[in-house]
Each structure stands twice: as C-alpha cells, then as structure tokens.
Amino acid sequence: MAKEHVHGVFESIAEGYDAANDRISLGMHGAWKKALCKTAVKACDTSKRAGLILDICCGTGDITELIARKYPDIFVVGLDFSANMLDVARTRLQGLENVELVEGNAMELPFDDGTFDSAVISFGLRNTPDYEKVVSEMVRVVRPGGTVACLDASVPSNKAVVPFYQFYYKNIMTLLGGGIAHHKEYEWLYESTQEFLRKDELAKLFEQCGLSHVQVRSFMFGAAALHIGMVPLFGDIVTHAVQTAVKMVAQSQDTPQEGAKA
Numbered sequence: 001m002a003k004e005h006v007h008g009v010f011e012s013i014a015e016g017y018d019a020a021n022d023r024i025s026l027g028m029h030g031a032w033k034k035a036l037c038k039t040a041v042k043a044c045d046t047s048k049r050a051g052l053i054l055d056i057c058c059g060t061g062d063i064t065e066l067i068a069r070k071y072p073d074i075f076v077v078g079l080d081f082s083a084n085m086l087d088v089a090r091t092r093l094q095g096l097e098n099v100e101l102v103e104g105n106a107m108e109l110p111f112d113d114g115t116f117d118s119a120v121i122s123f124g125l126r127n128t129p130d131y132e133k134v135v136s137e138m139v140r141v142v143r144p145g146g147t148v149a150c151l152d153a154s155v156p157s158n159k160a161v162v163p164f165y166q167f168y169y170k171n172i173m174t175l176l177g178g179g180i181a182h183h184k185e186y187e188w189l190y191e192s193t194q195e196f197l198r199k200d201e202l203a204k205l206f207e208q209c210g211l212s213h214v215q216v217r218s219f220m221f222g223a224a225a226l227h228i229g230m231v232p233l234f235g236d237i238v239t240h241a242v243q244t245a246v247k248m249v250a251q252s253q254d255t256p257q258e259g260a261k262a
C-alpha cells in the first residue's frame with residue numbers, strides 16, 4: 001500500500017481513533033497492548049541506567065503512555081509519520097518527562113545502531129509498504145540481547161472461526177470503527193489485515209531479519225497476534241570470529257608438530 005495513501009488515512013481519522021479502537025476490539029486492545037509493553041519492559045535492566053524503548057507507529061501514543069507512566073526510569077521514544085496522530089499523542093503525554101515524540105518514517109529510523117533495549121510496533125506494521133525493511137530497521141536500532149515485538153491484527157487459522165471473523169470485520173467492524181463518515185477508511189483497515197502476513201509467515205520474517213527465540217501469542221481466536229524476538233547477543237561478526245578461532249585450533253591440533261613422535 002502506498003505510503004502517501006496510508007498517511008492520508010491516518011491524518012483524517014486521528015481525532016476519533018482511540019474511541020474507534022475501543023469499539024472495534026470490543027475493549028480488548030488494552031489487554032493486548034499491556035502484554036506488548038510487558039515484553040518491552042522486560043528487556044530493560046534499569047539497575048544501572050535508564051531503559052530505552054522505541055514505540056514505532058505510535059499513533060496517538062497509548063503504548064508510549066502505558067510504559068512511561070508506569071515506569072519513570074524508562075525513557076520512551078514514540079515515532080510516527082502522521083502529524084495529526086502525533087498532535088493527539090502530545091496532548092495525552094503532557095507532563096511526562098520521560099517521553100519524546102518524533103515525526104519520522106518507520107522504514108528509515110533516525111537512530112544509531114543498538115540504541116534501544118526494545119523496539120515495539122502496535123497495529124502499524126501491516127500499514128507499511130515493506131514489512132522486511134521495517135523489521136530490519138527495528139533489529140538494527142536494538143542492542144544485542146534486546147527485543148523486537150509486533151502486535152497486529154491477524155486472520156484466525158481455525159476454519160470454524162473464520163466465517164464469524166469475516167462477517168464481523170467486513171460488516172460490523174467497519175461501521176463501529178468509522179461510522180458513516182469514515183466507513184471507507186475502516187474498510188481499508190479490514191483489507192490491509194487480509195493482505196497482511198499470516199502468523200507463521202511473520203514469525204519466519206522475524207527469523208530472516210536475524211531475530212532469535214521467536215515466540216507468537218494469539219488473542220481473540222487469532223484475530224490479533226503478538227510476535228516477539230530477541231536480537232542475538234552474538235552478532236554475525238562475533239560468531240564468525242569464534243568459528244574461525246575454533247577452526248584454527250582444530251587445524252593446529254591436526255598438524256603434526258616438528259619432532260613429535262607419530
């Protein structure tokens with residue numbers, strides 16, 4: 001989906017977005033988001049320094065707020081490309097000193113390698129034109145041993161559930177979310193879920209982007225999913241150096257030493 005189209009959709013629905021989210025998820029998105037926040041917070045060891053978490057596609061800032069309000073020793077950066085969504089976030093986050101909002105693109109994160117303890121994305125990945133690029137960027141900006149987590153809508157794999165799911169999302173969700181005025185925008189949100197990666201495909205993409213220990217949690221019969229992965233403690237360079245050293249030791253042991261008896 002073109003970046004410009006997505007940008008236009010979120011600019012236009014920013015004001016009613018939070019209330020629409022409550023209606024669409026039947027009030028359940030709060031619990032799913034708490035689970036996402038928990039994985040991010042777990043990656044922070046605040047005994048020696050402040051934790052650092054990046055909330056990509058932060059929208060109106062509910063994830064940023066959930067973490068920043070509860071954990072004053074964690075600094076949260078929220079990034080989004082919609083100025084209108086960020087305006088709503090700014091109002092919500094007023095008075096919190098441990099947050100910073102950045103207007104930017106999820107596909108070109110304006111941060112150095114290994115900056116954060118964790119990077120999260122909630123209901124954002126499926127709206128971006130290049131999932132691999134976004135996950136790779138998340139991996140790049142997280143330190144070794146940190147985590148990358150994605151919460152997003154998904155399609156249930158249970159065949160008995162699928163007809164109910166499709167009826168709800170196609171007919172009820174679009175009306176609950178957008179009403180008459182924004183019906184079209186919410187129809188598009190439904191379509192983007194259908195086109196999005198299935199749970200096992202997203203887990204594979206996490207691994208392809210270099211994440212290890214990938215775990216998947218399903219919510220509401222599989223209509224939403226949380227994917228979590230760890231940035232390996234030993235990156236490619238360290239692994240290669242260790243493998244080379246081990247090979248050299250093995251070779252030197254195979255080579256008969258001068259003067260040694262056969």
Ligand SMILES: C[S@@+](CC[C@H](N)C(=O)[O-])C[C@H]1O[C@@H](n2cnc3c(N)ncnc32)[C@H](O)[C@@H]1O
Nearest residue numbers: 010057058059080081082085105106122123124
């Ligand atoms: C469905 S909202 C999710 C908001 C919030 N994270 C939540 O869980 O409710 C998706 C957000 O992603 C943002 N977004 C989509 N594509 C983006 C991109 N390429 N770069 C930055 N933000 C993007 C939109 O502006 C929008 O605020």
